[in-house]
Amino acid sequence: MLDTAPAVRKPPGRKNPGRARSLRRPRFGPYLLIAPTVVVIAVLMFWPMIQIGIMSFQKVGNRQLRGEPAESVGTENFRTILNDPFFWQTLRQTVLFAVVAVTLTLVIGTLIGLLLNKLGKRMSSFVAGGVMVAWATPPVTAAIIFSWLFGSTGGLVNWSLDLLPDFLVGGGWNDYNWFATPLSTYTVLTVCVVWQACPFVAVSVLAGLKSVPSELYEAARVDGSGPWRTFWSITYPILKPIFFVLLVMSIIWDFKVFTQLFVMSGMANRDAFNLSLYAYSEAFGSLNPKLGMGSAIALVFTMILLVVTALYVRVMVRQGETR
């Protein structure tokens, strides 16, 4: 049932070393096969990463865009950033958003996954299909749809909130502007991002659950274990590796969310910036582009994510994923 890569089903290679060796195997074969990919990744990923590192110690602006050499400014970019309260506000918003969005995504996604596992076969694939629609929606469209749902003229959310009794939600929702303050903007952003990210968690958890031997659950039931205890003593330990991967990926995705925030609140609304929007606006947002500053900010958030990535890679290697 578990689709998780046919590669897992049988331990790759090794089984018949003698036979494998008898295959015709050009010595440089594998290197030739991976060479184009290595070149592409080196040029498009690793070299730019290095450039970010270099540029964050430089002043790169309009004069450099016209072809003049970059001026080295030492650590000035970093000193400017770290002494700017705006940077810390942005960082705080980025981290808070990631914490809230990741938590909600994992909890709701897991609950949906558990539900899908309990539903009958047809109902389960019906609901899963619906959940997929949220995942498939392009980020730009998702952001625009939620801007419309939370819009102040004709928006469905304000209309519904206005219908609810005033003692519950307060009155005057009709022309409430969700994009006026950072907090309300991030509320809409959270709803939008969680809506899109839950399906991935749900489907992964479902795939994992299918691999849990049902005898375990039967044994737990016989022992009189309730659903809460069964989850924590059987499901969670078995799915722990999956949860870890999901956690890391969600952190990375939510930490650098750009498109949705950009579409919803735009470049003009500085108060609602997160780190990636801040870096982007320093680099491209004005007629006086500061690509060096932008790189320095990008470097800071890449470094934060690098720590998370390192953890991820370590666990994946331990699990034998890269064998």
Next chain:
Amino acid sequence: MKPSGSAGARPGGAGDGARRRRIRKSVLNGTGLLVFFFSVFPVFWMASTAFKPNNEIFSTTPKPLPSHPTLEHFDLVMNGGIAEVSFWTYFRNSAVLAIATVVVSSLLALLAATAVARFRFRFRTTFMVMLLVVQMVPLEALVIPLFLDLKRLDLLNTLPGLMIVYVGFATPFAIWMLRGFVAAVPRELEEAAAIDGAGPIRTFFKVMLPLVAPGLVATSIFSFITAWNEFIFAFTFLDDQDKYTLPIMLQFFHGRSGNAWGPIMAASTLLTIPVIAFFLLVQRRMVSGLTAGAVKG
């Protein structure tokens, strides 16, 4: 179906158990429908708005479905009127870009996946770790240096320049996904072909390729969606309106005429439908590619 139907085993009589099971089942199904509703609703609302005449869109009592469905918004979007350039130009840009990305990245991925799944070589693990790391790199950070690089190469504001960047993004994941498919092809088949005197290239085309085809389709659709949905690079690199892709057109139009929700939703619908269709085709493979082997049954 594992843990459901537990009530019957407990003391309390068979009839009681059956009733409880029934209630339990309807509660589960009801929750399922609720989840379905909330997942689909925003997309449904997008499509529904796209077919509503303006007075219904801004009505003080919104209805779920248009009472007088209209194609005026689609007409406006497709036959000019929202931008200086025809909608089909954007559509073509997006499609060409996505297809070119698919072709190039699938080719690269197929080669590399074969290497990884079929050979043990010295830097194999290094390569695999690199694939993992690269998938975690925040692309939003790379937009600054890549902008300068493409500018130096005179590839800014061109579709090929953008395509090169997309290939870089799509390939690592495509390899990760495809290697499972390649590994699943039994070695014996290749050996048999070799014994019959087929060279490695012939074996590849006659044995490997047909068997890996489903996997190739899955990864292709994934690469297609990556390119089709991409926003930040296209937004930064493309200057001329007639080079814009659909997401950029949509954002541009949304920014310029903020409250024209009818046409905006019609354009969103046109952008979204192909992706959702493709996605539903390929989603199972996608999950397995992403979480591959996180659980070993």
